[in-house]
Amino acid sequence: MAKHQATSRSIVLLEPSPANLSGFEDALAKGWSPDPRRQTDRAYVEAELTTLRHDRAAFLARLTSGDVIATSVSDREPQRLVLRPFWIWDGEFCGYITFRHLPGTHLLPLHLPGHVGYSIVPWKQGRGYATQALQLLLPMAARAGFERISVICNEDNLASRRVIEKAGGRLHHAGPDPSDATDTIKLFFWLATTVRDGV
Numbered sequence: 325m326a327k328h329q330a331t332s333r334s335i336v337l338l339e340p341s342p343a344n345l346s347g348f349e350d351a352l353a354k355g356w357s358p359d360p361r362r363q364t365d366r367a368y369v370e371a372e373l374t375t376l377r378h379d380r381a382a383f384l385a386r387l388t389s390g391d392v393i394a395t396s397v398s399d400r401e402p403q404r405l406v407l408r409p410f411w412i413w414d415g416e417f418c419g420y421i422t423f424r425h426l427p428g429t430h431l432l433p434l435h436l437p438g439h440v441g442y443s444i445v446p447w448k449q450g451r452g453y454a455t456q457a458l459q460l461l462l463p464m465a466a467r468a469g470f471e472r473i474s475v476i477c478n479e480d481n482l483a484s485r486r487v488i489e490k491a492g493g494r495l496h497h498a499g500p501d502p503s504d505a506t507d508t509i510k511l512f513f514w515l516a517t518t519v520r521d522g523v
């Protein structure tokens with residue numbers, strides 16, 4: 325069977341803003357779920373769309389307001405999770421990638437599946453965009469003080485696994501994820517944020 329080759333272009337990562345929020349809104353209106361765990365949850369998508377249209381500024385603010393985490397991963401006081409969301413953009417909205425971390429530690433609260441979350445709308449998949457986005461995120465993580473970040477995917481999410489491995493991810497563990505109530509097997513990768521050996 326002939327393999328369909330979608331048109332590939334370079335992407336950029338854009339910070340969500342009032343000027344580009346309509347791209348995200350249009351994707352929701354087409355039924356796209358931004359949460360990989362709720363891809364078929366129509367009610368969730370409708371609720372997100374309603375919330376966005378009710379107060380666009382508040383919706384944008386919510387994207388970057390991380391919860392305050394009271395956690396045993398650090399001996400320090402509870403800290404606010406840092407959320408850095410970006411739209412993946414090829415001239416149009418293609419999806420998002422978010423870098424999330426606690427200040428000053430590579431450890432994550434148990435409810436979070438890795439330092440990175442991403443999703444590409446179905447009509448922009450298969451063009452290398454998730455791979456490009458993950459690679460673009462690495463220097464940002466390095467600047468935030470991370471030599472490596474944790475990236476996780478479901479064992480059966482072959483496309484996401486391929487994205488992580490193409491970006492240099494090294495599998496270090498497979499098993500259930502404490503952040504997930506199901507017993508789905510997850511693959512845990514480390515992803516170096518800087519190229520070594522003088523390259």
Ligand SMILES: CC(C)(COP(=O)(O)OP(=O)(O)OC[C@H]1O[C@@H](n2cnc3c(N)ncnc32)[C@H](O)[C@@H]1OP(=O)(O)O)[C@@H](O)C(=O)NCCC(=O)NCCS
Binds near residue numbers: 442444445
């Ligand atoms: C996973 C996802 C982000 C990939 O986005 P994408 O932009 O299509 O990914 P890319 O084009 O950069 O790369 C996909 C790679 O996976 C491969 N791939 C796609 N489907 C595959 C499958 N069923 N089996 C094996 N490999 C597959 C592609 O061939 C490509 O590899 P290649 O470049 O070597 O050919 C996208 O499918 C998505 O948003 N899925 C739903 C949300 C999700 O799963 N998010 C990740 C949570 S961890």
